[in-house]
Amino acid sequence: MKIAFIGLGQMGKHMAMNMVLKSKADVIVHDVRTDSFPEFVSKGAQTTANILDVVDSQIIFLCLPNSQVVESVLLGEKGIIHHLRPGQKIVDFSTIKYSTTVEIAKALEAIGVGFLDAPISGMEARAKDGTLTIMCGGSKELFEEMMPFLECVGTKILHMGPSGSGQLTKLINQLLFDINIAALAEILPMSVKMGLDPVKVGEVVNSGTGRSYASEFFIQRILKGNFAEGYSLQNAYKDLVSAAEISANLCIPMPVLNAATTTYQMALLKGHGADDKGAMIKVFEDLLGVLYRQ
Numbered sequence: 001m002k003i004a005f006i007g008l009g010q011m012g013k014h015m016a017m018n019m020v021l022k023s024k025a026d027v028i029v030h031d032v033r034t035d036s037f038p039e040f041v042s043k044g045a046q047t048t049a050n051i052l053d054v055v056d057s058q059i060i061f062l063c064l065p066n067s068q069v070v071e072s073v074l075l076g077e078k079g080i081i082h083h084l085r086p087g088q089k090i091v092d093f094s095t096i097k098y099s100t101t102v103e104i105a106k107a108l109e110a111i112g113v114g115f116l117d118a119p120i121s122g123m124e125a126r127a128k129d130g131t132l133t134i135m136c137g138g139s140k141e142l143f144e145e146m147m148p149f150l151e152c153v154g155t156k157i158l159h160m161g162p163s164g165s166g167q168l169t170k171l172i173n174q175l176l177f178d179i180n181i182a183a184l185a186e187i188l189p190m191s192v193k194m195g196l197d198p199v200k201v202g203e204v205v206n207s208g209t210g211r212s213y214a215s216e217f218f219i220q221r222i223l224k225g226n227f228a229e230g231y232s233l234q235n236a237y238k239d240l241v242s243a244a245e246i247s248a249n250l251c252i253p254m255p256v257l258n259a260a261t262t263t264y265q266m267a268l269l270k271g272h273g274a275d276d277k278g279a280m281i282k283v284f285e286d287l288l289g290v291l292y293r294q
Contacts, residue, residue, distance in 0.1 A: 002057045003061065003149070005019055005028075008033070012031075012093070014128040015093065016061075018152045022151075023149055023152050025059075028046040029047055030047075034047070059088070063093040063120075071103075074090070075103075081107060081108065087112065089115075089142065097167070105163035105164070115163060116138040116143060117136065118136045132156075133154060133157075135165075136160060137161060137162060138166075171239060171242055171246075180215070181277045182259070185284055188281060192292050193288045202219040205219060230278060263280050270282065
């Protein structure tokens with residue numbers, strides 16, 4: 001069996017490598033950047049910068065940065081949909097808008113191509129270890145058929161419902177995480193302003209009821225001034241845009257999320273888009289004239 005993996009970014013390169021090492025399929029990987037190609041070749045995979053080389057694969061996996069890129073790759077003027085045939089399968093690990101996912105699913109279904117939205121949760125280390133959480137939307141039959149491949153990259157793999165359900169579930173999880181980080185960014189500088197020791201405050205938070213995955217991941221890195229290990233603010237902002245769209249369309253009030261979104265926007269306007277989400281703390285550090293560092 002020939003399978004393809006499109007997108008060798010921060011998460012995709014590790015997921016694709018796990019497919020190469022574990023799937024027992026013939027794997028071809030594609031990206032517009034070729035810097036990671038030698039490592040894949042050394043493990044027996046094919047590599048290509050020409051996306052048309054992957055269109056004859058029985059299963060095509062994607063892990064791309066946003067809705068626009070996924071839509072362009074699949075449905076655009078030069079999209080691979082124009083070269084697919086009935087019976088092929090597409091599995092999208094990207095985190096994209098629910099509405100875009102539903103549109104893609106309908107377009108592929110119309111030509112007899114199966115589609116599973118399968119966004120992932122977990123940092124880069126879990127992508128490398130093959131221990132991601134995967135939330136899937138699509139037919140139960142396709143989900144079960146894809147399970148051996150999903151197990152190459154994840155350990156918690158759930159079928160959430162019809163097409164788009166994976167993206168909606170990922171969004172719920174991501175929004176809670178985003179709110180947590182925005183809260184840390186706002187409150188931790190206050191502790192320094194009030195004369196408390198930032199290291200000890202971090203120890204209390206991470207051993208007390210204020211603990212969260214966000215606090216455990218980011219506090220230690222913020223204390224060291226490390227803002228380069230998580231997902232970038234400019235790429236993460238898409239989740240907040242998706243939530244705002246759903247909130248407006250369904251008239252769902254989300255005041256806490258709106259406040260967190262304001263913090264994200266302030267950080268982006270201050271030029272911190274390339275940093276990870278922990279960099280939101282810089283906004284409040286500047287406002288209070290303090291640094292939350294060890």
